[in-house]
Amino acid sequence: MKTSAQIQFTVFSPITSRLRHSTVVKLYRERWQIELFFKWIKQHLHIKTFFENIRNAVFAQIWIPSVTVFYLSLLRNIIC
Secondary structure, X not given: XXXXXXXXXXXXXXXXXXXXXXXXXXXXXXXXXXXXXXXXXHHHHOOOOOOOOOHHHHHHHHHHHHHHHHHHHHHHHHHO
């Protein structure tokens, strides 16, 4: 498992790189989907910060409430 000091980021700049325009557009769309996912987490699961930086802790803190919201919405649709 990587610690925060070991994580490397790649910065894509369409001005300095040799990426095609369509590739940059696809990367931006994927990044936007991630932004929308975290917006949904903040609005519906009320997660403001993560308790730990450990992968399994973050995974549990996201997926347990997500599954709960899914089941509650499923039950709401079945009952109504």
